[in-house]
Amino acid sequence: MSAEVHGERACEVSLEEAEAELERLLADGRFRVSDRQRDILRYLAERRFAGCTEGVKAYPIALDVLGRSSNFDASIDPIVRIEISRLRAALDGYYAAFGAELGVSVHIPKGSYVALFPQADVSASAQVAPSLLTHRPNSALADAAPDGAVTPVAALPSRMSRWMPAALCVGLLALAGMAGWKAIDRPVVTLKPAVTILMSAASPDMAGEASVARDTLLTALSAFDTIVVTRPGSPTQPARRGYEVDLKYYADSDDRSVWWQVVDTASGALLKSGLERIETEGKEPTTIRLEIAGAVARQIASSRGVINALEAREAPADALGNACVARAEVMLDGSESGGGQGLLGCLERTLAGDPDDPDTSAMLARLYARDVATIPQGLELAKAATSIAPLSDRAQGALMVTRFASGRLDAAIDAGNRAMALNPNNSANAASLSLVLFAAGYFKAANDLAQEAVAMEETPPRDASLVLALDAYRNGRWSAASLAAEQAVGNDILTRAIRVAALGELGAESAGQRLGEAAPDRAAFVAAFRQAAKMAQLRPELVTSLETGLGKAGASFEAVASISGQ
Structure with a gap:
């Protein structure tokens, strides 16, 4: 068990608070998961409340929650791993966006099937150096017992558990952080950057139109897999860089324009700015909004966009995680030469650390598709990526590329069409699909899409x-x-x-x-x-x-x- 997980368990809230947070979370409309993932979360939580501290195996989850038969084999059927990966991502995304207003979070650590209920931001705090640990128990917990003590869920079989002092909680977290700090050979694992969007109207009479344009832009941005869109003021994890995009909406008689600038939230530095303009003559309002949202989204969030380029360029040379994905995407989008072997190693090490990461699987699949010897491995990775993230245009694009490399043109076209439907603003997928169509003999369609x-x-x-x-x-x-x-x-x-x-x-x-x-x-x-x-x-x-x-x-x-x- 990792030191970080030990730290989280030591700092869990009381049983009553954990039960209340589970019910509140499941009733919150902002927590968007499937009914099956809700059932899994409740199952893991109830097992935790019953005293199961080491987590649950895939087999009972498959039988008790997913209705699989007694001959279920997790090595053949990955349904449990896939569903919990999606649930874990949904939980992390929810608390990243709304956790600031709460005193507790729900977390499923990677590598185990157990529900933890740490005090808010503990999972992030346990990953930083001891000198940066400034977490304090929230006031509600401090008022619940003498001397600011809390009841860890680890002792949940009995509601009369002994209290653990908050100072000991912070001390354990410091030890967890020190364990990571001492692992000097461990490379930095970067996360997707967090991006907040702030749009204003050039004049008060445009406020309503600007608000609708902002919603359209948020939809376009969320279709790209390069960033995480967050609410203004949301906390940012140490391994996740933060950016703020300021926009101003202009509406004239014959065009619509959006001025934008991207700012590094840590330094306040202005990174890039621009103006996107769309002529309105003969176009419906919806079409106009979609066009201008697409133009801005590509500048900000595409593989060629300002943020992805910075993530690829400025991360440490030996960084794993999103830095590898960004660098591979930049290389594949521009040229077949340079850095391929180093990126293969970077992506393979990242995937070894997190086998459920669809972005790494998708990008590694595309690199494997460039070599005849590794095309079958690439195809399997692309399939895995689409199983974990079926709504990811990056995963569907990888499936298109690997199917094409395998000579399955019709299947490649199907995957390419799904990728385009998920994100019509991704020029990289459009370009790749045009090449598949050309090879299949659909010359006019290929030319038009190119x-x-x-x-x-x-x-x-x-x-x-x-x-x-x-x-x-x-x-x-x-x-x-x-x-x-x-x-x-x-x-x-x-x-x-x-x-x-x-x-x-x-x-x-x-x-x-x-x-x-x-x-x-x-x-x-x-x-x-x-x-x-x-x-x-x-x-x-x-x-x-x-x-x-x-x-x-x-x-x-x-x-x-x-x-x-x-």
């Missing part, structure tokens, strides 16, 4: 640029293909091949020079190109056409009629 993805961003997503370049090349529009390839982010092998092949077809004098720049080792270039074309599942006739263009640029290899078996 154009949408490009329109969402100042810098075109890599897959969208690739699709536009490939489609132009396929149709013999060499200049358009060359331009799209030149505008693409990154320097992957397919993009380089299109640049050179298009110049070769145009008869440009620079074609040979560009081939030399793209392929210092001609033999290695040919092998890498053919492997990349196979991974992208390009049609044989398109591969042949590209090799013809490369030949005109000076490449010395024979065009092939098929890429199968290469």
Whole structure:
């Protein structure tokens, strides 16, 4: 058992307070969980109240709460792990948002199935250095017994349990914090950043419209998996950076505008600001709100947004957790080169520490999908991510990518459509889906979706640029293909091949020079190109056409009629 869990147990409230908090929580409409997760929480709590201090196994939960048969096997059926992971996330999110107004929280520690009832903020306090521990028992607890003592739930079999002094509680927490402090080899585990939204209207008569626009923006932001949206004034955990987004809403006769700025709440530093403007002519009010909310949300919360970029760049080099996820997403969104191996290790270590993290599973699945040898592992990780977080567009996007790598085009399209439905503002998923559609032969749909993805961003997503370049090349529009390839982010092998092949077809004098720049080792270039074309599942006739263009640029290899078996 970890020192942190020991600390939480030592600082639990009395039985009466724990029972009252359970009933209050289950009656609070802000606590959004399924009926099955409510039943699990009540079951764990009642077992705790009955004196079960070490937690419950998956088997009795499956039989007693979920109605599974006596032959239930947790190694085959992960339902208990999945449901408790979702319940744990819901509890952590609820108390992060509303815990400041309470004196107690409900917590299910990772690695065990036990309900704890520590005083508010104990779980966060136990993770910091001893010198930072300033927790005090709340006044209601202090008034409940002499000398500010409290009754730990650990002694719940009897209501006549001995009292534990609050000073001892804080001392145990200090020991728990010191245990973590002494583990100097333990890397920092970062969490998703917390973001609060503050919107005002430029004039009083716009207040109502600005309020509706803010609600639409909150919906758009919550669809991204890169941040946690919190209420203003909510406490922030030490491993979670906090940001404040200030917005001002303007409404003119022919457009709507939102000015925004992102501020680091710890330092007060202004990180970035901008103005998003939407023309209103011929558009319904709902459409206008959705467009402007999407534009702001992408600036703030997309993988290319200001916050994700900062999380990727400023976290310690050896940090685990969200820092790994952010860095992998930035790399995958821009280029196939650089840092892949280090990110694999970072994500694998993060997942080992928290096997139920859907974000880490999804991002690791996407990296595995880049290597033929690890595609099956990537597919299993993506499936696990969608099981834990079925409403995550990041998880569904990973399932699309891994299914595509496995050659299951129709299934990949299904997952991509779900990802787009969950978050239509995610240009990365739109770009990836356009590449899947192109490989499946739906050329017009692929081109249209790639154009949408490009329109969402100042810098075109890599897959969208690739699709536009490939489609132009396929149709013999060499200049358009060359331009799209030149505008693409990154320097992957397919993009380089299109640049050179298009110049070769145009008869440009620079074609040979560009081939030399793209392929210092001609033999290695040919092998890498053919492997990349196979991974992208390009049609044989398109591969042949590209090799013809490369030949005109000076490449010395024979065009092939098929890429199968290469």
